[in-house]
Ligand code: NAD
């Protein structure tokens with residue numbers, strides 16, 4: 001059973017993080033260990049890397065399990081964060097059927113586990129459930145505008161179905177769920193070949209290669225620094241006011257041209273901007289309405305894009321230099 005202290009916070013717990021060797025998952029494992037918890041990190045290393053968690057391997061409170069969430073598994077834990085799923089369009093479209101299986105069968109397996117061991121469970125859902133949104137900014141009450149047969153559907157519909165499963169397990173089996181809808185998040189430990197816009201632009205700028213803007217570059221995104229995101233994710237898990245879904249992201253909104261120019265300036269790069277065709281179903285605009293997150297946990301992102309980008313650029317500068325020296 002859960003052990004609560006009187007202030008509503010949590011004492012040392014056994015926590016399962018699926019997708020724990022990925023970008024967000026590795027930062028989450030680190031944060032939970034620092035808070036004094038026992039962490040089981042489960043990953044199939046599709047996009048995750050051992051390097052992301054190497055520094056945790058000597059910690060006696062950390063365990064690594066190589067496993068695919070598509071197959072059932074057992075673990076005696078009190079809390080589960082379900083992050084297992086590739087997040088970058090190039091990676092989730094690489095094997096679309098596997099992506100849907102990961103979201104849907106993965107959700108069934110983690111929810112079955114949560115039910116059996118009576119664990120509280122959080123789903124890392126996504127702003128992609130809003131598709132190419134016609135409501136702006138996006139509130140949790142918006143049902144979205146998703147093309148169910150397009151190239152992004154394996155991810156968008158997989159995540160939507162996972163949300164459905166979370167709420168059905170909650171209604172039918174009283175599983176204690178939390179659902180967060182994560183908007184574009186960036187920071188150290190993104191892969192250089194990840195394909196998402198922040199890592200692509202930084203790597204291209206540092207290598208002096210052309211910056212590839214897809215389409216006219218007027219599409220917008222809101223970028224949240226990883227530390228802000230994780231504070232909110234853990235906050236949603238720990239609060240008891242709502243199951244969610246809760247939007248978490250930074251409401252600052254930028255066009256891809258603005259992002260490219262910021263990165264060129266911050267890196268001092270001589271890279272030129274070039275345009276490539278815009279991918280199908282690429283959302284035109286995206287910005288979270290974070291009123292609910294503010295209300296339930298008084299959360300507000302603290303790190304602006306101008307502060308987060310230099311930290312991320314430093315990370316890539318170091319990792320690209322290391323790779324070049326090898
Ligand atoms: P990531 O690709 O770095 O991490 C995903 C992790 O899941 C990787 O370690 C990967 O190996 C693992 N994984 C994939 N399929 C698996 C499977 N079948 N079994 C076990 N492990 C598997 O991506 P991320 O940015 O860290 O995203 C983590 C989660 O957050 C994902 O669920 C993603 O959908 C969600 N999310 C992220 C963002 C973002 O901007 N970073 C935005 C919205 C939602």
Ligand code: UDP
Pocket residue numbers: 088089184195196197198200201212213214215219221256278279282283
């Ligand atoms: N994008 C771009 N150049 C790139 C990578 C992405 O212009 O090299 C654009 C992409 O078309 C999208 C936005 O940046 O409009 C964000 O893309 P990302 O893949 O990071 O996230 P998502 O589309 O899933 O929000």
